[in-house]
Every structure is written in C-alpha cells, then in structure tokens.
Amino acid sequence: MEPMKRGTVLVTGGAGFIGANLVRLFLEHGYRVTVLDNLSTGRREYLKGLPIRFVKGDILDLELVSQVVPGHAGVVHLAAQTGVPGSLQDPRRDCEVNVLGTLNLLEACRHADVGRFVFASSNAPLGRQPPPATEDKAPLPISPYGASKLAGEGYCLAYHGSWGLGTVVLRFANVYGPYSAHKSSVVAKFFKDILAQGRITIDGDGQQTRDFIYVDDLCRAILLALESDVAGEVFQIATGVETSIQRLAQMVQEVAGRPVALRHGPARRGDIRKNYSAVEKARKVLGWEPRVGLEEGLQETWRWFSQEGAMIRRWSERE
Ligand SMILES: NC(=O)c1ccc[n+]([C@@H]2O[C@H](COP(=O)([O-])OP(=O)(O)OC[C@H]3O[C@@H](n4cnc5c(N)ncnc54)[C@H](O)[C@@H]3O)[C@@H](O)[C@H]2O)c1
Structure with missing residues (x-):
C-alpha cells in the first residue's frame, strides 16, 4: 500500500471536538483541509479564521458526499452519533449515521480512488470483554453504539479486502482537551x-x-495512520x-x-467498572506513543x- 502524499484531506465531523484539534494539526503540517459537518453537535466557531473549505452537510446525503470526496488524497471519518446514551435513545438513527454514513464515505472513496481512509472507532465494540482492550479480542458489544461502530470497522476492513482501499481503524480511548x-x-x-x-x-x-488520552496525542496518531502505508488494520489508541x-x-x-x-x-x-487499553501494536507498527x-x-x-x-x-x- 502506497503511503499518502501530502495534499488535500477531508475531515468529516471536523467542527467537533477532535476535528477542531485535528484540522489545526493538518494545517500545521501543510495540508489543505476540507471539513464536511452538519453542525448537529459541532461548532462553526471552533474553526473560525482557519484557511479551510467548509461544507455544511450530512454524511447521509450520498449525492453531496459523492460530490465532496473526489480530489482528496485521504479522508478522516469522525462524523458520527458519538455516544452510548444517544444510541439507546434512538438506535435507528445511531445505525443510520454510523453505519450508512460510513458506507457512503467508503463508497465515494472507492469510486474516487481516494488512497487513505482513517475511521474513528472506540472501545465500545469490545463491550463486555474484560480490560485491557486489545485488537485481538473478539468484539462483544453491549450497546447499539458499540454495534454500529463495530459495523463501521467491519466495512472499513471489507473495503480494504475487496477493493484495496487504504483503511485504518483507530479505537480511541477517553479523549479530552480543548474545543470540547x-x-x-x-x-x-x-x-x-x-x-x-x-x-x-x-x-x-x-x-x-x-484511560484518558490528550487530544494532541490522539491527533498525532491519526496523522501517522493517514501517512503510513498500513491498511486493513485496527489499532487501540490510548495511554495504557x-x-x-x-x-x-x-x-x-x-x-x-x-x-x-x-x-x-x-x-x-x-x-x-474498569476500562483501559494496551497500545503495543500502535507503538510497534505506527511508531506512535502518547507524550502528554x-x-x-x-x-x-x-x-x-x-x-x-x-x-x-x-x-x-x-x-
Ligand atoms: N471523544 C471521545 O472520547 C471519543 C472516544 C471514542 C471515539 N470517538 C469518536 O471520535 C469521533 C469524533 O468524536 P468527537 O468527540 O469529536 O465528537 P463531536 O460530537 O464533537 O464531533 C462529531 C462531529 O460530527 C458532526 N456530525 C454528526 N453527525 C453528522 C452527520 N450525519 N453528518 C455530518 N456531520 C455530522 C457533528 O456536528 C460534530 O461536529 C466520533 O466518531 C466518535 O464516535 C470519540
């Protein structure tokens, strides 16, 4: 798999907490950035004054997604229904956004020959597995959110297996930091x-x-995953x-x-009661480690x- 050449990157959900931090990191690293966000939870103010292209829209709008994706070297897919409570309140909506929304992005990437795709997952797919969370434990979700993120992971791996799309799944621990x-x-x-x-x-x-991870450390892991030649793999991103x-x-x-x-x-x-992750794989394969x-x-x-x-x-x- 070819590593990504620096160019234009699309960040879905870029007006959210992690997105607002990630967009700044990409700009510092010389990327041109497009953000696609429906502002359902994110804030336009977080991106105020930044030299980016902002598209207000929904990842469930396949036509819009197909128009926005072409021309990007890579996609970081953060847009989601982001938590367990929301998924318990409205499991269908959670499924639509997290599964069909992800499928829309993957389809558009496949047709537009986008090389790299990083998917924001969590430990929720592991559900009732005892800690530490690792990449090789069988997922046993206990919430609709865990199930929808697991389906997203599955589609990412399938698009690598079937069409060679350079997908990487990152399972974030509890992220904290500015813009939250x-x-x-x-x-x-x-x-x-x-x-x-x-x-x-x-x-x-x-x-x-x-397991609390500072957002700058997490964003560095996303950047490394996007720029690496690793594909069809899952990584726990946490502090341990x-x-x-x-x-x-x-x-x-x-x-x-x-x-x-x-x-x-x-x-x-x-x-x-207890939740933390083992991060040896990210350390070894991506050369990443938390610093903060x-x-x-x-x-x-x-x-x-x-x-x-x-x-x-x-x-x-x-x-
Ligand atoms: N924050 C954490 O601790 C954490 C932990 C594990 C995984 N994650 C994952 O990381 C990603 C980002 O989370 P966050 O904490 O920044 O959340 P966030 O709510 O701040 O950001 C999500 C962004 O996606 C946008 N969005 C939601 N639905 C959309 C849709 N249908 N179309 C377009 N845009 C849409 C929102 O407006 C928001 O800007 C999510 O996928 C989340 O599941 C976060």
Whole structure:
C-alpha cells in the first residue's frame, strides 16, 4: 500500500471536538483541509479564521458526499452519533449515521480512488470483554453504539479486502482537551461544572477507571495512520494508564486552583467498572506513543476552558 502524499484531506465531523484539534494539526503540517459537518453537535466557531473549505452537510446525503470526496488524497471519518446514551435513545438513527454514513464515505472513496481512509472507532465494540482492550479480542458489544461502530470497522476492513482501499481503524480511548465545551464526557463536564457552579459530582463511588488520552496525542496518531502505508488494520489508541474518576476529580480540583465542592451522585446504570487499553501494536507498527501526561493535559484543557468561559456560558444560556 502506497503511503499518502501530502495534499488535500477531508475531515468529516471536523467542527467537533477532535476535528477542531485535528484540522489545526493538518494545517500545521501543510495540508489543505476540507471539513464536511452538519453542525448537529459541532461548532462553526471552533474553526473560525482557519484557511479551510467548509461544507455544511450530512454524511447521509450520498449525492453531496459523492460530490465532496473526489480530489482528496485521504479522508478522516469522525462524523458520527458519538455516544452510548444517544444510541439507546434512538438506535435507528445511531445505525443510520454510523453505519450508512460510513458506507457512503467508503463508497465515494472507492469510486474516487481516494488512497487513505482513517475511521474513528472506540472501545465500545469490545463491550463486555474484560480490560485491557486489545485488537485481538473478539468484539462483544453491549450497546447499539458499540454495534454500529463495530459495523463501521467491519466495512472499513471489507473495503480494504475487496477493493484495496487504504483503511485504518483507530479505537480511541477517553479523549479530552480543548474545543470540547459541547461534550458531556467526564473531563469536559467537570470543567464546565467548576466554571458554572464551583462544584463537581462524581457518579457512584468514583472507583470506576478510564484511560484518558490528550487530544494532541490522539491527533498525532491519526496523522501517522493517514501517512503510513498500513491498511486493513485496527489499532487501540490510548495511554495504557488506568485512572479512577475519584483521582481525576482530585486532579481537576488541583489544576483549577480554586475551591471546588465535591459530591457523589448515584452510580450510572451499566457503567463499566474498569476500562483501559494496551497500545503495543500502535507503538510497534505506527511508531506512535502518547507524550502528554494527565496532569499536563488537564492543565492545557483548563487553560482553554477558563479562557473561553464567556463563550461557553453564552452557549449554555442558549441551550
Ligand atoms: N471523544 C471521545 O472520547 C471519543 C472516544 C471514542 C471515539 N470517538 C469518536 O471520535 C469521533 C469524533 O468524536 P468527537 O468527540 O469529536 O465528537 P463531536 O460530537 O464533537 O464531533 C462529531 C462531529 O460530527 C458532526 N456530525 C454528526 N453527525 C453528522 C452527520 N450525519 N453528518 C455530518 N456531520 C455530522 C457533528 O456536528 C460534530 O461536529 C466520533 O466518531 C466518535 O464516535 C470519540
């Protein structure tokens, strides 16, 4: 498989949290960038002033997707219904966006001879497999989100197997960082609650663990995957470090440097107790490794949240 020559890259979901960080990295590396996003959760403001082509549209619009994809050397497919709760509320919508939306992109890439395709997956396809999450464990999803991401993974591998498309599946752990004010993941929620109420709430006893990866590290993995000649492969992208939510809450308090009340709420139904990944494959094959420790990453994230406090409050008032 040919590595990708630098040129124009299409980022679906580029106005979202990971997209806003990734687009900046691509621009720094000399790429021309197109973003396709329907702004259902992402924010146009995140991309303000950047020299990109922005197409407002839906990945379920096959005609639009077929028009936008040609001319790009590679595609990073981030646009998705992005979480378990949304998939429980509306499993059909989750399936349409995550399965048919992905199929639309893959079809357009196949017809337009796009060389490289990176798919944003998660640990949700592994479902009830005990940690650490690895590439060789059989997927056993327990949520519709896990099932739809698994189907997306399957189609990516199939398009490599059947037509030689240079697809790579990356399974992201819990990502945190700047441009995440619209997210309800734990780090973003803690920082938003500190700004709005000066207190944070831990679900249950806080002994549940997660693998937190800073968004810059994740975006570097996406760039490496896109530029590599590896195809038809799955990689866990994480730190391999397990952190409890209780510990995270302490670190967040320290980083914020102001008094924060801490309380415990009820445990979330179906919350997984332990979750972390093994990252040896990404290390060995992509030559990637995480560089940013949790404390440093939280400091960067808090800097962004506190600078953007006024904008975040404006959004919350509108919602
Ligand atoms: N953030 C995490 O911790 C995490 C973990 C694992 C996997 N992922 C995956 O990474 C990707 C990006 O996640 P994120 O955290 O940046 O989420 P996000 O919600 O911030 O970004 C998703 C973007 O996709 C856009 N979008 C949604 N549906 C669309 C559609 N039908 N057509 C066009 N655009 C659409 C949204 O407007 C948004 O800008 C997703 O595929 C998600 O499942 C994220």
